[in-house]
Amino acid sequence: MTNPEAEQSQHPEQPEQPDTRRLEQAVRTAEQALIEFEIAVETFRVEVENFSRLHHQRLGPMYARLDELDARIAEAVAARTGDAEDLRRAREARALVQPMPGVEELFGGWLDSEGLSPEASAMLTEKPVQPPKRVRPSDEARRAFRELVRKAHPDLARDEKDRQRREEFIVRVNAAYADGNAALLTELATEWAAGPVPEEPLPSPSEELYARLEWLARRKELLSAVAGELESSAIGAMIKMAPDDPDGLLEEIAEQLLAQVAEREAYLATLVG
Numbered sequence: 057m058t059n060p061e062a063e064q065s066q067h068p069e070q071p072e073q074p075d076t077r078r079l080e081q082a083v084r085t086a087e088q089a090l091i092e093f094e095i096a097v098e099t100f101r102v103e104v105e106n107f108s109r110l111h112h113q114r115l116g117p118m119y120a121r122l123d124e125l126d127a128r129i130a131e132a133v134a135a136r137t138g139d140a141e142d143l144r145r146a147r148e149a150r151a152l153v154q155p156m157p158g159v160e161e162l163f164g165g166w167l168d169s170e171g172l173s174p175e176a177s178a179m180l181t182e183k184p185v186q187p188p189k190r191v192r193p194s195d196e197a198r199r200a201f202r203e204l205v206r207k208a209h210p211d212l213a214r215d216e217k218d219r220q221r222r223e224e225f226i227v228r229v230n231a232a233y234a235d236g237n238a239a240l241l242t243e244l245a246t247e248w249a250a251g252p253v254p255e256e257p258l259p260s261p262s263e264e265l266y267a268r269l270e271w272l273a274r275r276k277e278l279l280s281a282v283a284g285e286l287e288s289s290a291i292g293a294m295i296k297m298a299p300d301d302p303d304g305l306l307e308e309i310a311e312q313l314l315a316q317v318a319e320r321e322a323y324l325a326t327l328v329g
Contacts, residue, residue: 076265079266083272094209095206097286102233110306120153129324130146193236200245205229207248
């Protein structure tokens with residue numbers, strides 16, 4: 057890849073000094089390192105978002121069923137004992153399964169007006185069910201995304217106008233990657249290649265280079281904080297447990313939840329039977 061700042065023309069009245077050359081090299085190195093870090097953070101962010109969606113689609117009905125069974129069990133126990141503490145636990149358990157705003161959207165159609173949808177019931181009874189749509193970007197999309205970000209990143213802008221163009225373009229690139237749309241990423245790559253060729257900038261004074269390095273350091277700190285939040289989130293931690301096979305992890309959790317559902321249903325049967 058050719059960095060637009062990699063070859064800088066000399067100012068006729070200000071010969072470049074060795075210290076300035078070293079600073080320029082340090083800035084270029086820091087810029088590329090930051091871009092690679094941003095790519096890694098954005099890639100992981102998309103993984104977390106997509107895995108979270110699949111997690112809700114695949115496992116949401118099972119968690120809902122467990123909450124419902126817990127409420128029924130608590131209510132059955134309270135009906136038997138009449139104890140004030142058991143009655144309180146039953147009310148609290150039932151409150152957990154009351155409808156919440158936006159829950160239909162959250163579970164992507166798994167819940168209907170009667171409770172669980174047919175797809176959710178099929179999942180819980182281990183009957184065949186239409187699997188949730190895969191939204192994880194393909195390897196082809198990943199490669200196209202990384203290459204586009206390296207070429208069009210706003211930090212490589214030569215002036216404010218160029219930065220604005222790059223920022224608008226990267227927004228479209230991120231959206232296409234989040235959707236896993238490899239074909240659109242290919243179109244965007246063609247569009248960028250046909251765009252205007254950036255002009256080579258004049259050498260920057262040492263003060264500007266130092267300021268640039270400071271900005272890059274602050275930006276890296278911000279990205280590190282974002283990466284830390286993603287990795288420490290519940291979904292992020294799950295992905296880190298099985299980075300090569302997150303779908304397999306979902307299947308494993310689903311089996312555990314199905315076993316818990318069966319245990320609670322059996323216990324409830326002993327209470328109301």
